[in-house]
Amino acid sequence: MYNKDNVFAKILRGEIPNKTVYSDDNVLAFYDVAPRARVHVLVIPRGEYTDIFDFTQNAPESLQIAFWAGVRNTVEKLGLRDNFRTVANTGRGAGQSVMHFHVHIMSDERFKEDF
Numbered sequence: 001m002y003n004k005d006n007v008f009a010k011i012l013r014g015e016i017p018n019k020t021v022y023s024d025d026n027v028l029a030f031y032d033v034a035p036r037a038r039v040h041v042l043v044i045p046r047g048e049y050t051d052i053f054d055f056t057q058n059a060p061e062s063l064q065i066a067f068w069a070g071v072r073n074t075v076e077k078l079g080l081r082d083n084f085r086t087v088a089n090t091g092r093g094a095g096q097s098v099m100h101f102h103v104h105i106m107s108d109e110r111f112k113e114d115f
């Protein structure tokens, strides 16, 4: 069940400030307040979806397409085409703390040496 009082809903309503990287009618991308990588940005859809399951099941196709285009545009704007990760924590068990669907975009020099 989506809770309209979550922090990302407040950010979308302009009640909490954010450092915007990319914005359009469907998507907002902004810097994470507690970065865990050299570059750490969150991308969220402008819609009420709790997680990736809710989003992919219930969001209109047009919004799903627009969301991934927003991720792409954000990555391009950050100049990370060749060195970034996306993460979508899903559920409390996986550490999801904000129940508004979001994708983390993270980039760090050391990623090149992992895996």
Ligand code: DGP
Residues within 6 Å of the ligand: 007, 016, 018, 019, 030, 031, 032, 033, 034, 042, 088, 089, 095, 096, 097, 098, 099
């Ligand atoms: P997750 O653990 O996947 O739910 O990630 C939520 C992220 O949201 C976490 O990395 C910290 C970030 N965050 C929480 N509150 C705020 C906020 O008010 N502003 C911004 N920019 N980021 C926030």
